[in-house]
Amino acid sequence: MLADLNANHHFLGYRRTNTAGRQLYNLTLNRTIQHIGPYFPTYYSVNSNTTPDIILTNFRTHHNTHTAPGPLTTSDHIPIIFTISASPIQIPTMPRPSFKQAN
Template sequence: MNRPVNMLADINANHQFLGYTSSNTKGRQINTLIQHRTLQHIGPHFPTSYTRNRGTTPDIILTNFKIHHNTYITQGPITTSDHIPIILDISTAPIVIPAFPRPILSKANWEKVTHDLQTSITQPDLQHASLEEIDTAIDK
């Protein structure tokens, strides 16, 4: 097939590559298709179903290798179902993904950082210290 294909489904395929401890037939078959580069797994990389003691990913997004679009996968809102909805944004334009602000290290005032570290860090004399004093120093 020469057309791009996306498949979003609740397949209930269990396999280690999806975070399960055991595998079932569906999981092994999908893993074989992925290993032979017939399909690619693009997500989700978060649990989509929750049981009493853990989250699992029975829902899956698979594509063929004809996909040339930008994709972004997010969790949908909580519903009455035991599954978390998956939202797949597909676009030919770049998808802007919000990111938390990060420090710009090239603009840091390294002299101030060095001064602050030198004045805030005190090194205790642990030459004849007890284990408790060493643990307290490590915690500080």
């Protein structure tokens, strides 16, 4: 489930907690659901950036997932690109120098 739940809780990075945040936290503690992202801000305002958008899954789901921010739009929310697959998801990375092979 991808949703804008506005659930505030410390485990989601908020300073304050609301009812939706407490309920979501209790469901994750009971291993009913699993919070799998996003781990980047999805809402920008004048003074802050937060993550009101949440991706939840069944605790027993065994799929490969990848979450990335989408392109900028005219909205104050950042789109979420969520990929789910039964096969491995390859994410390109920048080449890194190998210090073991350096002179």
